[in-house]
Amino acid sequence: MPHPRRAVISVSDKQGAAELGKALAAAGWEILSTGGTARALREAGVPVRDVSEYTGQAEIMGGRVKTLHPKLLGGILARTGVDDAEMAASGIPPIDLVAVNLYPFRETVARSGVTFREAIEQIDIGGPTMVRAAAKNMDRVTVLVDPADYPEAIGHIASSGEIPAEMRRRLAQKAFHHTSTYDAAIDRYLAAAGAEEAGEAEFPENVQIEFERVQSLRYGENPHQKAALYRLRGASGLSLVDGERLGGKELSYNNLLDLTAAAELAADLEGVGCAIIKHTNPCGVGLGETPAAAYERALACDPVSAFGSVIGFNVQVDAEAAEAMRSLFVEVVVAPGFDDDALAIFRKKKNLRIFRLPELGKVPPAGFEIRSLPGGALLQERDRLAPEEFDWKVVTPRAPSEAEGRALRLAWRVARHVKSNAIVLADESGTVGVGAGQMSRVDASRLAVSRAVLPVAGCALGSDAFFPFRDSVDEAARQGVRAIVQPGGSVRDDEVIEAAAEHDIAMVFTGHRHFRH
Helix, strand or coil: CCCCCEEEEEEECCCCCHHHHHHHCCCCCCCEHHHHHHHHHHHHHCCCCEEHHHHHHEEHHHHHHHCHHHHHHHHHHHCCCHHHHHHHHEEEEEECEEEEECCHHHHHHHHCCHHHHHHHHHCCHHHHHHHHHHHCCCCCCCCEEEEEHHHHHHHHHHCHHHHHHHHHHHHHHHHHHHHHHHHHHHHHHHHHHHHHCCCCCCCCCCCCEEEEEEEECCCCCCCCCCCCEEECCCCCCCCCCEEEEEECCCCCCHHHHHHHHHHHHHHHHHCCEEEEECCEEEEEEEEEHHHHHHHHHHHHCCCCCCEEEEEEECCCCCCCCCCCCCCCEEEEECCCCCHHHHEEEEECCCCCEECCCCCCCCCCCCCCEEECCCCCCEEECCCCCCHHHHEECCCCCCCCCCCHHHHHHHHHHHHCCCCCCCCEEEEECCEEECCCCCCCHHHHHHHHHHHHHCCCCCEEEEECCCCCHHHEEEEEEHHHCCEEECCCCCCCCHHHHHHHHCCCCEEEEECCCCCCC
């Protein structure tokens, strides 16, 4: 004769707990519970037996010890046909379902002002023990750690009284993931707290990174490569994953890479700005009084490469800007927002992806970035422009004029987003030419000039790293460049400065390099 069914429900997130309890009670199950969960179930009319009454052991140490008891854990871990005699001798009935989710440690440490002691008190001990025990005994026991799984379990209990083996195994895997990521969050918190206490900025010896899948993609960089999009749990600052697609086709792998580049560059611009991106490199950047003016200036830099591009704005897009873009084939447009008239215009293009990223232009990207290697990974702090970067040193007899200073500032901001070796030609309203991803700096300079549609004469030039030789300065002078910004630091800095002085070019050193590989 089958034994009476029994479940433990003890949850921090009580969403759906009453519905689960009612379904189990209606099917004749006995329900064991603790503390706040027991109160919530009783208030919902669900008959509940307190765990302390069931085990015969009162909660001790302020509730720290309440579920760590052989009668409870033995009932979860017991194997049918293996442990029956020992269970009977010890008076341990079997437990068939465990619905447990853990103390809100991650939510607690995410709040500002939380003390170390408050954080430590939110480390669950009994919960993970019950979850792991139930998951280990998946052949007989069902474990539920996510309220999203309650309806499916309720459906099976109502229809057949049993949870299928396939579902039990699937839920067990989810349970082990739940406890492993919970422990990883504690590990991260303690590592960060220890580093802060020691005044260290080193990366921890071990890194636990948690991603959750947002969606599968049609394919990766090429059609023969599979791909998916994941969210980094606990990420702060500008997060592309939290944006909203307002129209057009699903975003592809390459769309997402270009969209990221457009959003990060647009967020870096001062004033009303527009960035046009192709294969993650900017092919045009513009500033203006309006989004339409910024777009027109960005487009003027390289209208040919702008075909099939991704375009980013750092302000809300209006109908005038949308109308200006009507004649250009664009893959994606990303902005903090779009007014209704702009959306109506964009949505006439069936395939145009419209992506709203509310924090774009307000919150800079934060944290670290990850690059995969075969069998490993590289982690680094994100490359962010700090205010002190613009405390520049003029190294030539002639200092930049105010207009040249504005052009240099823009060229330097854009150069940070261009693949190395990078050269950016700009005036104070936008880019004039971009030389990206070249093996030599002088070739990058020549490429920037050759791509220029607008006049180069009178422009400023930004270089992501120092000039190793004077040849790039001589080339720039031949094209009429009037000001240069570069990090400095070459053994031939004197030779490079002398070349700039000979051509009456104003040159400033930043003291910062911005390689982008």
